[in-house]
Amino acid sequence: MAARTKKLTLAFLLVCGASLYGSPIAHAQAPAKRVVSLVPAVTEMLFAVGAGSQVAGVGSYDNFPPETKALPRVGALLDPDVERIISLRPDLVITYGSQVDLEKQLSRAGIRTLSYRNGGVANVLQTLRDVGRVTGHAAEGDRRAKEIEGRLDAIRAKVKGRRRPKTLLAFDRQPRTLQQMYVAGGRGFLNEMLDIAGGDNVFADDRRESVQPSHEILLVRAPEVIVELRATGLAAAIGEREEKAAWLALPSIPAVRSGRIHMLNGDYLVVPGPRIAAAAETLARALHPDAFK
């Protein structure tokens, strides 16, 4: 399930545009007492702002924090179970931005929805504050957002002035080969994380969120560091050494020659939620090990 959360989040991150939007949150409304969240990143935020006890149900792919494991599951992006959602008697449902029909159904049932779309770091922090406000934990939401901002600024300060390596940030490919690879383009959450961590994206000039480079393009872009974000399930199935060996097909890439290929495992690296500071730090440590000695 851990791998699935990552994958779902990732997939969503790519499918959707880069802005938070939704029905404007009416501040005058009473705080939501029972919340169902279909979005793993927002579920994490609910627990982070102290609204964990108000969460009545979560999506199929939610697995963090561990408390979510005991909560009822109500489907996810593709298969939300409306009956189950309504039967949990929520007064707020967090939906994906593309779940327009679900939102209509819920509004007919008189249930408020907050629709969520992935964006950059600023959107993550804003969503954290919004989630705090709608659940009656506005102060805690602000505090957590400030704390994350502070940690991100600390990382920026640590890597400031250091040479920024040309970095390839890959998040999917066919096991054992470099085929059907997906890497971060010059827009979106992953690109921004790489920027904070002190790396220059080799695909910064490509204004898409994800790029599928051919072998030729990989050789030409010649990254000095390769960072691969891996699904935990796959990591267990295929050894890190074997996956790194796939890169030996392109020996002139500086990162391959110097061995600066990092396989990073963990959902927190790709979920645009309250753990982004930890994710940025992991990336920064891979790119600038000297800065963290």
Added chain:
Amino acid sequence: MSAFDSTEAAPELVRAAVGVPPRPIRARLVTTVVAYGTLAVVTCLLAPLVGSTPISFSRVFDRSIPFIDNVDAQIFFVARMPRVLAGAVVGAALASAGVVLQALLRNPLATPFTLGVSAGAALGAILAISFGAAISFGPFSPVPFATLVGAILAASIVYGLATKPGRAMSTSVLLLAGVTLNSFFSALILFVQYMSDFTETFRTVRWLMGDLDIGSFSPVLGALPLLLAAFAVFAMLPSSLNLLSVGAEQAATRGVDVARVQRLAFVSSALATAAAVSLAGPIGFVGIVVPHLVRLMVGVDHRIVLPASAFFGAAFLVACDVVARTVLAPVEVPVGVVTAMLGGPFFLWLLVRKS
């Protein structure tokens, strides 16, 4: 090559129909193989010279620079050459399978793609990619085997439908069967994607668009047994296909074991399709565009059409991949999109012209 120089003459009506003078088949075969072979070889030699990036050829072949440091040589030998070879092999396999299926079913619209054989192979591959990624038999990936099973399954269904004794299948029934098989296998592919991990959808969708960027020669080696078997059987077929394309009964009276030829033709086209799909995903329309263009140029004798289509198919797909690599560079267009852009309108034109 013994099958190609068979002393069995093509039916005279076939020759008369296209106005081909009764030249010795051996001479025509040599001319065709030389001409189309040259086209294929020249295309394959020119294709690696272009790409999204200009490279220096004096550097590519400069032995004084170690390979490990030579970016131009790696672009040429790692990124472009395997890709061109894959394009040639896949193009030849799909075009030949198209020729064989069209002759066998006496239908100009029969191809591995339209009959659902490609989709069957793709289903096998998607299953292997989604659930068998962690399995490997030494250096062998499970993908070619799974595509073969899928292709054979689909071909068997078409064979069962198409070989009602004593009659050829109507175009509409055949195309409907193909559409149905295609939708059925596509639905199963969607189901597999739905059940598997979410972002694998991205990889598999990309794979379904067709991708020749294989990055090394080993996938070609992996598909080689299937290809060799397919082409070995193809080489035995042309004379029988000539007779079959006139009619099963006429062929039988001329001593053709119709059922055996049909089985061989279906199995070999399934083998070729499986090899192509395992290498590059389901690339459409090669099997229809190439045989038709070739027949316009060389007539209908399968002893000529089959080898000419194999070579022309190789050149065609390699050329399509050059377009895919360069037209929007540095962004690449999936090669299956390029063949579809050319092949879709061509297919419709054939359909309209036929009716």
